[in-house]
């Protein structure tokens with residue numbers, strides 16, 4: 001992956017942009033952090049933060065006119081947080097931070113005039129170790145000397161001047177400013193600053209008679225060879241601008257003295273709009289705290305006022321996503337960087353493989369993000385990269401890839417025109433998960449559709465290829481697409497009716513040349529099937545994450561349910577913000593723990609049974625013992641709704657069996673084709689529910705156990721426990737070695753345990769030890785085994 | 786990696802063919818292009834090695850994942 005790609009994605013996540021108040025503040029005080037400290041009673045820490053940004057804070061905190069107030073987001077709820085007044089409270093009650101000026105440099109800087117801008121510039125320059133000489137006519141401070149006591153405590157100015165003197169700054173009182181004197185000064189100093197906010201200083205007295213133009217970034221005077229600087233030139237000289245002028249000038253002069261570029265990378269010094277987006281819904285109104293004691297906060301009042309700060313941040317996408325919230329303090333910008341570093345790791349362990357594979361590609365973040373940040377697009381690129389560079393953990397997705405191959409080979413795969421038709425006006429494509437979960441309902445659905453369809457509705461039983469794509473395997477996916485394309489072209493390039501939202505998304509992006517149509521819109525345009533019956537209670541509707549943007553499907557499903565008289569309720573997160581069941585992106589396969597958190601997130605606030613129009617979602621809810629239905633179970637019921645929603649979900653073995661059985665039965669019943677029985681040894685095998693549960697979690701199929709036992713039947717078992725009479729055998733039919741422990745009663749195998757591993761032992765028996773068949777190899781054969 | 790699976794617990798199990806109790810055998814194990822020797826219970830005579838569920842689903846799985854993330 002290119003670093004540029006990372007940058008592009010990072011730029012969509014603006015969580016790191018400072019809050020509005022900080023962007024508006026001319027010296028960018030980190031008010032949010034400061035107020036959080038103050039609110040918690042840590043006033044010294046709050047002062048430390050303030051002093052980091054505000055030069056000569058013990059003086060300037062009394063003077064700042066609070067430009068931030070106009071931007072504080074609290075104003076949208078009630079009234080801005082009184083940051084300027086709180087800064088005063090912090091200075092009065094917080095302990096001053098110890099200063100550690102840099103060691104003295106040999107550089108000398110002259111400041112002419114001693115207005116506020118000169119004092120702040122002197123502070124910043126002296127801290128950097130430069131020798132500062134201030135030349136002034138009357139008492140330093142300029143107009144500050146005439147401020148009322150309640151505005152500026154008089155000792156604040158005196159103490160500020162003492163502090164500057166202690167910091168290597170000389171105050172030189174002169175009788176007058178003269179052009180010749182100025183010329184002499186120019187020869188003596190590395191840089192000169194004009195504090196034009198000091199009423200004593202008139203440019204003409206220095207012989208500067210033309211119009212003075214100041215560069216807003218560097219504060220350098222035009223045509224002065226970056227040697228003369230001045231404060232911002234305005235009529236009224238707002239205090240906050242003077243403070244920031246001094247700070248900017250000091251930074252400029254420091255650059256000049258160090259021989260650095262004067263203007264490079266200074267964008268963030270300017271006042272600007274914040275790109276941080278803050279969601280204010282649900283935030284409480286809190287009336288501003290009015291100081292009880294003549295305009296000054298008590299400690300309690302200050303804490304309460306500081307506590308009004310919303311501590312502005314975005315994080316809109318983080319809480320509902322189990323992946324994004326899985327690391328404290330992380331949000332998409334940090335995650336993408338983490339993922340990027342993971343995939344460019346040259347040596348060592350790639351610790352974040354598991355996290356990359358834990359994104360369900362559900363797109364929720366992109367619906368919630370004000371900038372449309374979409375993690376699934378980034379993860380897609382990351383996975384492709386991992387596969388190409390041979391760094392995708394093989395075990396992460398293998399089961400689903402094998403499942404895909406199974407669905408696209410005999411006996412599960414077929415395409416037939418409608419019985420009695422030579423060609424098809426359209427093909428119904430139920431998708432591999434629907435035939436795995438609800439084969440009987442799909443059979444009835446097909447009969448109903450075909451009876452109502454003009455021009456012949458063929459049936460196409462296959463897997464679209466989404467699992468391979470989710471695993472980042474481009475070549476594997478391409479071979480699936482070419483299989484589908486060949487058969488679709490041979491069928492006369494008809495329109496394809498899709499039932500599964502993931503198929504739909506996959507067809508749209510990967511097979512765009514095949515015209516598609518929504519099953520749900522089609523059903524909605526037909527009379528309801530006579531078998532249809534609603535559930536008596538309310539159902540919580542669940543939109544699959546792949547249908548997040550499929551408004552047509554969302555509306556059609558709701559319309560069908562409403563025609564049926566089914567009462568539904570909408571969950572909090574629904575339609576474009578629907579929550580993922582965790583199967584998407586094969587997340588639950590690669591990381592079952594996070595996969596479960598996805599389902600639980602959806603189930604958390606739902607007490608009603610769920611009706612969801614993706615078979616996998618339905619089954620994953622059921623796995624958590626939450627009653628769930630697919631709309632087809634109401635339209636083409638095989639059981640009462642109550643029984644159906646409470647029935648156990650199919651196991652991984654059932655799913656394969658159902659796909660093959662669906663094909664076999666349909667071809668026999670409708671097309672009157674006889675399917676050759678698979679030759680097996682017909683061993684008698686008994687597996688308890690407990691062992692089946694273990695096998696389900698370990699992704700061991702009944703056919704894997706059978707393979708071990710068939711091998712054993714021929715070659716004999718490997719180990720025997722004379723005491724218990726149990727036996728153990730193993731076999732490696734593919735990339736996995738399967739082990740079975742069993743008891744044998746006559747010709748009955750009673751399986752007591754089944755487990756597996758992937759490592760290859762030199763002594764493990766089995767045919768594919770030396771050249772294990774690879775998935776890519778299967779794929780090259782066109783996906784047909 | 787030599788001691789990755791340093792564990793010996795095949796109490797009660799014999800080789801079916803030879804009838805011998807299982808004893809520690811040095812076995813070459815291979816995964817993701819890495820190969821190393823570990824000691825595992827097996828039959829000295831015919832070389833059958835027993836990997837029980839605890840080992841396969843515990844330490845061995847961890848090492849597999851580690852090698853996959855390398």
Ligand code: SF4
Nearest residue numbers: 021072073309310312
């Ligand atoms: S609420 Fe707090 S962080 Fe947000 S803009 Fe106002 S002061 Fe700044």
Ligand code: SF4
Nearest residue numbers: 321359360362363365
């Ligand atoms: S799982 Fe969904 S919400 Fe979470 S990062 Fe991935 S696409 Fe975004």
Ligand code: SF4
Nearest residue numbers: 013014314317369373
């Ligand atoms: S919603 Fe998420 S991705 Fe978007 S800016 Fe906020 S934290 Fe970043």
Ligand SMILES: [Zn+2]
Nearest residue numbers: 800803828831
């Ligand atoms: Zn033996």
